[in-house]
Amino acid sequence: MGYILLILGIALFAGGHWVKRLAPEKRAAWGDKGKGILSVAMLAGVVLMVVGYRGAGFVNVWVPPAFMTHIANLLVLIGFWFFALSNINGTMAARVRHKQLTGVKSWAVAHLLVNGDLASIILFGGMLAWAVVSVILINKAQPTWERPVQVSVAKDAMAFGVGAVLYGIVAAIHTWLGYYPFPM
Structure with missing residues (x-):
């Protein structure tokens, strides 16, 4: 069920x-x-x-190598950074049109790298597919994009800081739920 x-x-x-x-x-x-x-x-x-x-x-499909945890943690941090960039106009905000969907894609790939069970593949693969199709649908409906103005590297750093705080909060929640996200 x-x-x-x-x-x-x-x-x-x-x-x-x-x-x-x-x-x-x-x-x-x-x-x-x-x-x-x-x-x-x-x-x-x-x-x-x-x-x-x-x-x-639990249906095991594959066993991810331990080093993937480091890559996954970096990708999740990048995902949170892109989410923050959707509201804080850093220079990356002017380069990437779909910042939140890019964040979801980064988050989903990260989780696919470290979870080899069927439920994880369905969940995170489904979210990755949703984000990819969403980008295609938006680009088809609105082919032009107005880039943010008054962007700065300082705002990139600010967005990264916000993303890092969110990452820390989510990592704490994962730990509280029994899913320790950091390797020993």
């Missing part, structure tokens, strides 16, 4: 995000009420992903 909930959660989360791109007229007809419905669907998707992932039986 865990795998079904996991897949359903990914589908709800992705579908909720893609409605605007795949059926813009229908989405526009829903008005503000539609935003609420889609938000609830996406939130339900996240809940189902968590419940499904935690309830999925």
